[in-house]
Amino acid sequence: MTSSENSCSVCGEVLAPDTEAVCMECGRPYHLNQRSDRPGRDCGEVWIDENHLALQFACNSCLHPEPTALLDDVLDAAEAALVVGLTEAALVAAAESGDVRHRRTGSGVYLFVRADLSTLQRGQ
Ligand SMILES: [Zn+2]
Numbered sequence: 222m223t224s225s226e227n228s229c230s231v232c233g234e235v236l237a238p239d240t241e242a243v244c245m246e247c248g249r250p251y252h253l254n255q256r257s258d259r260p261g262r263d264c265g266e267v268w269i270d271e272n273h274l275a276l277q278f279a280c281n282s283c284l285h286p287e288p289t290a291l292l293d294d295v296l297d298a299a300e301a302a303l304v305v306g307l308t309e310a311a312l313v314a315a316a317e318s319g320d321v322r323h324r325r326t327g328s329g330v331y332l333f334v335r336a337d338l339s340t341l342q343r344g345q
Pocket residue numbers: 229230231232233234251252262263264
């Protein structure tokens with residue numbers, strides 16, 4: 222074990238020189254089988270950029286990012302009020318009267334989905 226030993230940023234396993242590539246997005250190493258005559262693992266891709274006629278390298282983490290948008294689309298009452306331009310109290314009142322889909326957590330926090338707020342915005 223030496224510190225020069227690289228591990229793949231995608232799967233975490235050790236890289237050998239002929240299976241290693243460096244992602245041009247995040248700059249981290251990943252598995253890329255550069256020998257077509259041997260079986261190997263690919264944790265990313267390589268392709269030719271037609272504009273620059275240069276090889277482009279990208280790891281699977283950058284090519285297929287985990288969906289993070291879901292959490293961004295859940296808003297609490299204060300955030301949602303800003304989006305629709307209402308006071309927080311008015312927004313909660315609208316939620317209580319069924320004008321907008323919402324969820325009230327066990328601790329009394331109102332949660333909204335961003336897409337649902339458009340109905341309130343249109344009504345203004
Ligand atoms: Zn890998």
